[in-house]
Amino acid sequence: MTALLEVEALRVRLPTAAGPATVVDGIGYSVEPGEVFGIAGESGSGKTMSVLALMGLLPPGARVEGRAVFGGRDLLRLPRRELRRINGRELSMVFQDPMTSLHPMLSVGTQLTEHVRRHLGLSRKEANAQALELLREVRIPNPDGALDAFPHQFSGGMRQRIAIAIALACGPRLIVADEPTTALDVTVQAGVIRLLDRLRREQGLAIVLITHDLGVLSSIADRVAVFYAGRVVEAGGREEVLGHPRHPYTRGLLDALPHPEAAAQPLVAIPGAPPAPRAVPPGCAFHPRCRWAEPISREVVPPLRDAGDGRLLACHVDPFRHGDSAWDNSRSSVTDPASE
Amino acid sequence: MSALEIRELVVEYDRRDGLPVRAVAGTSVDVDRGQIVGLVGESGCGKSTLARAAVGMVTPTSGTVRFEAHDVHPLTRGTRPRELSRLQMVFQNPFSSLNPRRRIGDQIAEPLTTLGLAPRVQRGARVAQLLEQVGLAAGAARGFPHEFSGGQRQRIAIARALAADPSVIVLDEPLASLDASAQAQLANLLVELTRELDLGLLLISHDLAIVRHVANTVAVMYLGQIVESAPTEELWEMPLHPYTEALIGAVPLADGGGTLPEALPGEVPDPARPPAGCRFYPRCAYEHERGRDEQPPLVEVAPGRRAACWLQGAGEAPAPPAVKASQ
Numbered sequence: 001m002t003a004l005l006e007v008e009a010l011r012v013r014l015p016t017a018a019g020p021a022t023v024v025d026g027i028g029y030s031v032e033p034g035e036v037f038g039i040a041g042e043s044g045s046g047k048t049m050s051v052l053a054l055m056g057l058l059p060p061g062a063r064v065e066g067r068a069v070f071g072g073r074d075l076l077r078l079p080r081r082e083l084r085r086i087n088g089r090e091l092s093m094v095f096q097d098p099m100t101s102l103h104p105m106l107s108v109g110t111q112l113t114e115h116v117r118r119h120l121g122l123s124r125k126e127a128n129a130q131a132l133e134l135l136r137e138v139r140i141p142n143p144d145g146a147l148d149a150f151p152h153q154f155s156g157g158m159r160q161r162i163a164i165a166i167a168l169a170c171g172p173r174l175i176v177a178d179e180p181t182t183a184l185d186v187t188v189q190a191g192v193i194r195l196l197d198r199l200r201r202e203q204g205l206a207i208v209l210i211t212h213d214l215g216v217l218s219s220i221a222d223r224v225a226v227f228y229a230g231r232v233v234e235a236g237g238r239e240e241v242l243g244h245p246r247h248p249y250t251r252g253l254l255d256a257l258p259h260p261e262a263a264a265q266p267l268v269a270i271p272g273a274p275p276a277p278r279a280v281p282p283g284c285a286f287h288p289r290c291r292w293a294e295p296i297s298r299e300v301v302p303p304l305r306d307a308g309d310g311r312l313l314a315c316h317v318d319p320f321r322h323g324d325s326a327w328d329n330s331r332s333s334v335t336d337p338a339s340e
Numbered sequence: 341m342s343a344l345e346i347r348e349l350v351v352e353y354d355r356r357d358g359l360p361v362r363a364v365a366g367t368s369v370d371v372d373r374g375q376i377v378g379l380v381g382e383s384g385c386g387k388s389t390l391a392r393a394a395v396g397m398v399t400p401t402s403g404t405v406r407f408e409a410h411d412v413h414p415l416t417r418g419t420r421p422r423e424l425s426r427l428q429m430v431f432q433n434p435f436s437s438l439n440p441r442r443r444i445g446d447q448i449a450e451p452l453t454t455l456g457l458a459p460r461v462q463r464g465a466r467v468a469q470l471l472e473q474v475g476l477a478a479g480a481a482r483g484f485p486h487e488f489s490g491g492q493r494q495r496i497a498i499a500r501a502l503a504a505d506p507s508v509i510v511l512d513e514p515l516a517s518l519d520a521s522a523q524a525q526l527a528n529l530l531v532e533l534t535r536e537l538d539l540g541l542l543l544i545s546h547d548l549a550i551v552r553h554v555a556n557t558v559a560v561m562y563l564g565q566i567v568e569s570a571p572t573e574e575l576w577e578m579p580l581h582p583y584t585e586a587l588i589g590a591v592p593l594a595d596g597g598g599t600l601p602e603a604l605p606g607e608v609p610d611p612a613r614p615p616a617g618c619r620f621y622p623r624c625a626y627e628h629e630r631g632r633d634e635q636p637p638l639v640e641v642a643p644g645r646r647a648a649c650w651l652q653g654a655g656e657a658p659a660p661p662a663v664k665a666s667q
Contacts, residue, residue: 243596
């Protein structure tokens with residue numbers, strides 16, 4: 001299958017007061033049609049910047065290298081006008097906070113029809129009919145009334161559904177969703193996850209889903225890439241990476257989560273904090289926080305290589321290559337609390 | 341008698357459209373020293389209003405808040421009675437609760453000065469000790485808030501609360517907006533401090549999963565009222581209220597398993613017009629005739645376990661709602 005989006009050696013440098021900082025340092029991945037590709041990592045790991053680069057939305061002064069081929073064109077080299085034609089029509093974005101991405105003074109109907117009228121040349125009547133259809137699609141109650149309403153009249157979850165409807169308006173093949181459920185309550189988040197899953201299954205929509213929440217990725221992503229300090233440290237199928245992680249950082253992230261089987265024990269936090277972009281340690285960027293680090297980890301950046309079981313891994317030590325039965329057992333029993 | 345006692349608290353606001361909103365509608369919570377009480381609920385359930393009323397930042401419409409046998413009255417003329425200094429609060433966003441222009445050490449030393457808790461010569465040493473207690477280097481005292489990460493700033497806010505030598509701290513979403521690892525570090529710190537200093541914590545959170553790791557007991561709030569409270573593990577193993585069950589089912593498991601979380605249908609009703617009967621009735625998966633018109637009281641179903649649900653009869657053995665509904 002040909003990939004819908006293919007990103008290669010993407011590097012982003014941002015100007016800072018202290019000089020340029022490399023926030024994305026040579027990232028590559030591909031997304032297939034109908035696939036949910038998850039990007040995980042803590043704040044400052046470069047997840048957001050790596051996708052803003054594709055949309056031409058980086059702050060002024062940013063420098064981008066690499067390739068991002070979408071539908072046969074390199075997004076990083078397209079003139080602004082052409083990029084704008086693609087954005088919203090073939091490729092669209094959903095942000096964390098729908099209150100800032102929706103226009104507060106324009107009705108939901110206006111915001112839903114503006115794109116289709118500009119991009120697809122529909123008449124007002126056709127556009128309104130389509131807007132209604134979209135609101136039904138994302139399960140907004142009373143879609144007729146919603147068209148004339150304004151964003152502040154909706155709850156956070158409903159606003160995010162509206163933002164998704166707007167992103168879907170021109171029938172894109174790929175949606176980039178940056179922390180789309182982070183600002184939502186857990187019961188509302190569950191609804192949005194189910195909505196994204198349905199769109200992917202029913203419409204073959206591809207989704208790049210950026211989130212720090214490994215639980216969200218566990219439920220919906222097909223493949224996952226884990227970012228640390230602007231690089232991919234582990235990538236592969238959801239079950240491999242999140243069910244049987246091999247990179248010490250991925251393990252650390254999973255161990256830090258509330259664990260149903262070990263609720264009485266303290267949480268296992270990764271010591272320290274992620275580095276600032278201008279202070280990324282030499283060698284493996286994770287080595288100062290890693291208890292498996294070897295001398296080589298301090299000097300040589302580990303390459304992201306095929307680890308043999310369908311995953312990519314950037315670790316010199318690879319301490320979990322033979323699995324870790326104790327850890328895996330404790331994780332697998334998570335799904336089956338009755339087994340104790 | 342508990343260190344902090346909230347009894348039948350009602351807090352009403354006048355909304356812009358003129359309708360009175362009962363943000364907190366008759367809620368009782370006890371916090372003992374050495375205990376972490378988790379208060380869990382989704383946005384708009386009234387948990388933050390309850391937290392603010394608990395430390396005297398908003399005026400209750402009715403009900404009482406008592407701290408160490410003193411009535412907690414809302415702030416007047418900006419002064420707080422001396423006996424309430426041992427009741428402290430930590431807010432969600434440490435960036436807005438810390439003064440960006442003052443050094444960390446000075447901000448932590450302020451309660452020491454105001455309350456006369458350390459003579460001038462000992463203040464520096466006490467600040468260093470407080471910083472170490474929350475896992476920061478003593479040198480942090482010279483820094484400004486912007487030099488620290490979100491997790492570190494939250495530690496600083498906790499150190500400042502500890503400076504007043506509190507017996508109870510009310511924390512409003514202290515773990516939200518932190519990355520998983522920083523969240524785990526801070527959650528562990530809260531448990532340690534509770535043990536070491538014999539503190540009582542009222543921990544307000546929307547995240548039931550993290551609360552499970554730290555709290556001894558949990559109260560679940562929906563639309564201004566507590567619908568269930570229980571020792572933490574019992575609540576997780578057998579939630580008695582359908583809303584608690586829905587909250588637990590909506591938590592996505594990070595096991596790589598590809599299971600979609602369960603969505604709760606419908607929306608939280610307008611708190612100015614709550615449903616006539618059980619407040620959860622319009623969204624409840626288990627229909628119970630009585631819930632349509634009659635509000636279930638919060639009753640003790642088993643020792644330490646309370647639930648406000650018609651499916652849980654007083655005197656009957658507690659059972660999960662699914663079992664009850666199918667009978």
